[in-house]
Amino acid sequence: MLANDSRQLVPYRQAALFLSGQRLPVLSGVVQAEANAPYVLWLRKVLEHARRNFKPGQVFAAAQLSPELAAQWAQWWPAHGLWVPLGDGSDLLVADDLAWTQPQAALLGHWCETWTHAHQALGKSRWLGALLSRNGDGARRRIPWVWPVLMIALALAMAYPVQMTVLAPGELVPARPTVVRAPMEGVVDAFHVQPNQLVRKGQPLFGFDEALIQSRLEVARQGLVTAQTDYRQTSQQALADPRARNQLGLLSGKIEEKRAEVQYLSDQLRRGRVLAPQDGVVLMDDPSEWIGRPVTVGERILRIATEGDAEVEVWLPLADASSLQPGDPIQLFLNASPLEPLQAKLRYMAHEAVERPEGYQAFRLRAALERPTEHRVGLKGTAKLFGEKVPLIYWVLRRPLTTVRLYLGW
Numbered sequence: 001m002l003a004n005d006s007r008q009l010v011p012y013r014q015a016a017l018f019l020s021g022q023r024l025p026v027l028s029g030v031v032q033a034e035a036n037a038p039y040v041l042w043l044r045k046v047l048e049h050a051r052r053n054f055k056p057g058q059v060f061a062a063a064q065l066s067p068e069l070a071a072q073w074a075q076w077w078p079a080h081g082l083w084v085p086l087g088d089g090s091d092l093l094v095a096d097d098l099a100w101t102q103p104q105a106a107l108l109g110h111w112c113e114t115w116t117h118a119h120q121a122l123g124k125s126r127w128l129g130a131l132l133s134r135n136g137d138g139a140r141r142r143i144p145w146v147w148p149v150l151m152i153a154l155a156l157a158m159a160y161p162v163q164m165t166v167l168a169p170g171e172l173v174p175a176r177p178t179v180v181r182a183p184m185e186g187v188v189d190a191f192h193v194q195p196n197q198l199v200r201k202g203q204p205l206f207g208f209d210e211a212l213i214q215s216r217l218e219v220a221r222q223g224l225v226t227a228q229t230d231y232r233q234t235s236q237q238a239l240a241d242p243r244a245r246n247q248l249g250l251l252s253g254k255i256e257e258k259r260a261e262v263q264y265l266s267d268q269l270r271r272g273r274v275l276a277p278q279d280g281v282v283l284m285d286d287p288s289e290w291i292g293r294p295v296t297v298g299e300r301i302l303r304i305a306t307e308g309d310a311e312v313e314v315w316l317p318l319a320d321a322s323s324l325q326p327g328d329p330i331q332l333f334l335n336a337s338p339l340e341p342l343q344a345k346l347r348y349m350a351h352e353a354v355e356r357p358e359g360y361q362a363f364r365l366r367a368a369l370e371r372p373t374e375h376r377v378g379l380k381g382t383a384k385l386f387g388e389k390v391p392l393i394y395w396v397l398r399r400p401l402t403t404v405r406l407y408l409g410w
Contacts, residue, residue, distance in 0.1 A: 020089030
């Protein structure tokens, strides 16, 4: 109002209001000034010069400034300036193309005094004024019992018991998921499901490249047929040739070997087509990253979670670790639904901290939901952990004391 609406009383082109205790000035026609802008830096120097050399409410021009400031006057300001101190450490600088008249300066000064009085009245707290009285000469006199009462009230407030709370990253995770691992070594050829897809038991999930296994199976089958043919021919020769009888045992063992190889490759071909072990939701990353990728036996490919089978996972940093017991309440404020926190009870807290991808060590916490939720697993948010009750002063100074002890060693 002072920087822009004062134009209704006195016309001007530019105004700059420097409020006491604020770094950025209020410029007319500008939403927010830049602290290191050349114009703002020049205005600060002009204000310092005016405070040292001018009288309150004085009209000035470029010739009354230092040569350094006067050289930049034409770049920033019109011809005539006016400095109006507000009396509370604040100042108002205005500039216009026309010369300032005495009535204009007086009217602007009277308006600034009214504004300063209202600004100071609104900035003071009423309860503090009630604790103060005035002598006959207008000087303030402190009531003797004010400070002891305030100290006692502060001490009682610091001793008030509050519940210890800690904030940590949280996520909805499956409580009892089924892990689907690679049943064999090979190359993943195709995926038949997508992330977050509902599947039924026995539904195909993904398959391995079967070309190599199929070719080896055909070779093994041909070898089995050849071994069986050799056995029949030798059996016929054994009727007349005693030496052929000695080869029947060797050929019989070769047939069993080929039959076992065919059975093994058939099982490998069947295991290369992985089916869903249960009904649920598929939890995995992008399937395209697995296609064409060689995997080893037992490598985890995806997980299947039953619908509604979710719990809260919290990673508690070492700096915020506190005494938590199973059954302590936990609230999870999901980023997707921050106004409806999920209520949970602490199930367990890991004894050892692990390294997180973010670069800090944290304890893993798991909490069971008090009631089922419609939110899907994988949603992240902020978990609020509630511990035992402690004095308010401990709750306020816990982190600072921890930092001080690290440096002092006590």
